[in-house]
Amino acid sequence: MKKWLLGVPAAAIVAFAVAQGSGTQYIQSFVKALSSADSIVAEYTYQPLNGARTNYSVAFAKPNKLRIDSDFQLIVADGTKVTYYDKKAKTYYSDEQSNASIAQLLSDDRVGIWAPFFGKNIETGATKVLGARKSRGVTLTGVEAQMPGGAKTVTFYFSEDGLARQAEFAFRNGANVERYLFDSKSIQIGAANEALFAFRAPQDARELSAEERMSDKWFTNLEEAKKAAKASNRLIFTDFFATWCGPCKALEAEVFTTDRFKALSKKFVFLKIDVDLQPDVMKAYGVTAMPTQMILNADGGVLKKTVGYGGPEAFYSFIEGVE
Numbered sequence: 001m002k003k004w005l006l007g008v009p010a011a012a013i014v015a016f017a018v019a020q021g022s023g024t025q026y027i028q029s030f031v032k033a034l035s036s037a038d039s040i041v042a043e044y045t046y047q048p049l050n051g052a053r054t055n056y057s058v059a060f061a062k063p064n065k066l067r068i069d070s071d072f073q074l075i076v077a078d079g080t081k082v083t084y085y086d087k088k089a090k091t092y093y094s095d096e097q098s099n100a101s102i103a104q105l106l107s108d109d110r111v112g113i114w115a116p117f118f119g120k121n122i123e124t125g126a127t128k129v130l131g132a133r134k135s136r137g138v139t140l141t142g143v144e145a146q147m148p149g150g151a152k153t154v155t156f157y158f159s160e161d162g163l164a165r166q167a168e169f170a171f172r173n174g175a176n177v178e179r180y181l182f183d184s185k186s187i188q189i190g191a192a193n194e195a196l197f198a199f200r201a202p203q204d205a206r207e208l209s210a211e212e213r214m215s216d217k218w219f220t221n222l223e224e225a226k227k228a229a230k231a232s233n234r235l236i237f238t239d240f241f242a243t244w245c246g247p248c249k250a251l252e253a254e255v256f257t258t259d260r261f262k263a264l265s266k267k268f269v270f271l272k273i274d275v276d277l278q279p280d281v282m283k284a285y286g287v288t289a290m291p292t293q294m295i296l297n298a299d300g301g302v303l304k305k306t307v308g309y310g311g312p313e314a315f316y317s318f319i320e321g322v323e
Contacts, residue, residue: 056069056070104220140165166183225271238294240273250309264320
């Protein structure tokens with residue numbers, strides 16, 4: 001096992017092969033370090049610039065196991081199923097695991113920096129080496145990378161072992177730029193214990209029933225949502241969002257998690273479209289800012305639309321009047 005703590009190396013490290021290399025070389029060295037590892041355990045924080053931090057503890061093991069433990073949720077993939085535990089509600093449920101479900105979990109920027117462990121490359125446009133800086137006594141080399149599409153820029157800060165210890169994510173949403181900070185506390189290579197990937201329900205936790213799950217089930221595929229809407233004679237509530245969008249997170253926390261919203265499942269099929277993962281759907285519906293919410297008929301036609309989030313009551317005035 002190799003263990004690196006930010007500022008306190010716990011073992012001798014191999015010299016970073018691209019210490020004087022290009023930005024792309026730094027990033028690809030990081031990708032190689034993750035993809036060649038058998039397992040990884042890491043602790044870090046993720047936060048909006050000038051906002052509250054969320055603590056994360058993650059573990060990954062080849063070929064297909066993961067654990068994502070945050071302040072609000074625990075997700076465990078054991079190779080056959082994925083279990084989701086809501087720490088606030090003290091409820092959990094499990095789904096069959098697939099490559100698509102793992103990819104979906106790692107599409108979230110809060111954990112996406114670890115995606116190369118499972119073979120996903122970090123595709124970039126132009127890169128620029130920013131030079132060295134000190135952080136808690138450790139020298140880090142900054143590399144700014146423009147991501148495909150032009151709306152996202154990531155600045156990585158690499159330590160001498162080639163690992164990204166810190167990062168800043170900048171997302172352009174219309175005329176606004178939202179920034180988020182990733183700061184690792186520790187990264188351990190080859191340290192994952194098999195017990196990390198076995199979900200054990202807390203004593204006071206409750207498994208959701210099938211009926212309860214249907215009340216807040218979200219589709220992520222438009223065609224599947226249309227089929228469900230036709231079969232149940234419902235409309236489709238569609239949320240176009242991005243994982244980096246602050247108002248999207250507020251809408252999620254203040255509306256989508258409530259019983260009042262879940263009760264709307266009698267009238268609506270719920271559909272989420274991550275605009276970074278499904279840009280074709282975003283363009284087809286003319287979405288240019290997030291969040292955008294639409295009411296669709298079962299054929300996908302737009303009945304009603306609103307852009308932005310102005311609080312719970314504004315949201316409900318939009319959706320509850322739809323017949």
